[in-house]
Amino acid sequence: VADKRYLFTPGPTPVPPQVLEAMSRPIIHHRSSDFREILQRTFDRLRDIYRTEGDVLVFTSSGTGGMESAISNLTRPGDRVVVVSAGHFGERWAAMAQKFGCEVDTIGYEWGETPSSDDLSARLSETGGAKVVFLTHSETSTGVVADVQGLAAVAKEAGALVVVDAVSSLGAVPLETDSWGLDAVVSGSQKALMTPPGLATVSVSSDAWAAVEKDAPGRYYFDWQETRERQEQFDPAFTPAVSIVVGLDVALGLLLEEGLEQAFERHTRLGRACRAGVRAMGLELFSPDDDRSAVVTAINAPDGIDSSELVQTLRDRQGIVLAPGQGPLKGKVFRIGHIGYYDVFDITTALAGVELVLAELGADIERGAAITAALEAFEHTRV
């Protein structure tokens, strides 16, 4: 049927029917006892998924709003910060920190490279450290998932606070907020957390709280302290996106019911299946072919094919929605997201659509091999 859609982007991701159903119930008041119960459970579930005993703050905003909150609460103009950047979202950290007056030292990699702890360690010792190091866990623009544990260790060693963009990784690949010593971890509702966009979540460590200058000027909506005080009373500072919180509560319940370890394993196997299928078709991976990069797979478009046109054609002819390349990768790569409410048949559908449309566009690809390869990689490579 003409309007059937398949959403295979790295966010927004498909929302489970149970979540959509909960969100379609009559709206409730954000200061009612009905909502209080939902809020309390949601905060508890977020702590479980973040693997933290500390606070997880919830803001009504996109993930970028959560990122801004980390900058405006942890830095003052003139502070020296380091940004490790290897793609679109690393560049966003740098741009935002500059906007808030930080002296930004960027360790810049080519898009698609994997940041190294040694580079970070060397830079921090050369320059005498930094107040905050900003990291990107899953660089959604390239498919690279960085070794945040290793990077955080050298940053902490140098006395810096560690802030992580885990918008597309939280719930998909392992992240240990407390045991890795992460001071603030930003995520969003619309990726592996299987909920529509509209909420940012931010964990805050005790070291981070100690660094927050109380009542400093220049922030209000994203003020951490006010948000925490009001969350502790289950009395939100500002009207939250009630229906999205209701959905998030249900989605986090589904994720915890599956089990975090099981979800991580599923994502690892989905990533393997996607990469095996892509290779079997004769296409070239842009994302690294490693098990950590289990969030989104970036693929080089075949010679003579513009990847943005491929994505548009897939959407128009087959109802399959993939993500095009961003920035310097525009026209060059296309991306298949495989996080959240996602199983192996989503991979095979995505691969089948890509195969069909590339063949129609006259690309030189292997027909009939991708799906079997993907299914085998999924079934026979348990973690």
Place this chain on the structure above:
Amino acid sequence: VADKRYLFTPGPTPVPPQVLEAMSRPIIHHRSSDFREILQRTFDRLRDIYRTEGDVLVFTSSGTGGMESAISNLTRPGDRVVVVSAGHFGERWAAMAQKFGCEVDTIGYEWGETPSSDDLSARLSETGGAKVVFLTHSETSTGVVADVQGLAAVAKEAGALVVVDAVSSLGAVPLETDSWGLDAVVSGSQKALMTPPGLATVSVSSDAWAAVEKDAPGRYYFDWQETRERQEQFDPAFTPAVSIVVGLDVALGLLLEEGLEQAFERHTRLGRACRAGVRAMGLELFSPDDDRSAVVTAINAPDGIDSSELVQTLRDRQGIVLAPGQGPLKGKVFRIGHIGYYDVFDITTALAGVELVLAELGADIERGAAITAALEAFEHTRV
């Protein structure tokens, strides 16, 4: 049945089933052509409802985020601004402007008073004007709807920009962005616009655009210029709350189908009905008894009754959710909202519940009179 709920607060307000249904469909991508069509129509409908030919920017945040955007885009630290304040949300303007470093001159009224244009005019001429005057259209904490047209005229006369909090008024009572010369008008999805919370909308006049210092530091997520540029390409700067935009599109369609003038008349009559019923019960109005104040009715709790307890009892025993008093009115008043997806039988249900619970609590009230008075006021006082 034990869990049937009646939501009669001034936000969130009841969401029409058509809106909930649209929001419960599978999520779509925010950079797809499906969403582009919805965005375009939503921006057009917002301009119709704002009565403006100018830009209406949409942010994923509560209304407070929209308010912050007006401050961070229109002022720089040290700017002199005037806040007209007569309740909770007037105080919020002042607190936010102070946080962003403005020199804030507050014209402060007792909660429940109606601001006067003469006072504003006198203050502006005494003090040599201001860069921005911040107004509250509907002061949700007291039920007062201010004469924004008159206040704006004197502010413009004095050369100030006029910024209006119309979060609970837009779509319920007349507001003319362009013909009243309003430079920025902030609203939210969850009041008379009949959509769940999560989106703030902000109109920006050409005078306001001229006052925005391009690329000024200290803002990123709420930057107006970036938001406008990306909206013009229907390519949102950050992932918007897709499902709430989908809902808002449908809700604005319903509002425009009813007709704005018809909606204003309905709200006027709902306000009259509510006040007539309250008086017939022998209760005392805290909100002014005038047709402009058609958003929410604040009512003094009878002697010996704590209004917060009344609200809690109504919720626990009858499933009816009203709003308690805020700030200095805590325990003293309770508030019945009557905006959005709301008809006269919502008024009679609210009044019936109040009558029942007040009688149970032993208050000296007139039984059996409120509902007839409300119905008569609604039917026989067409505007």
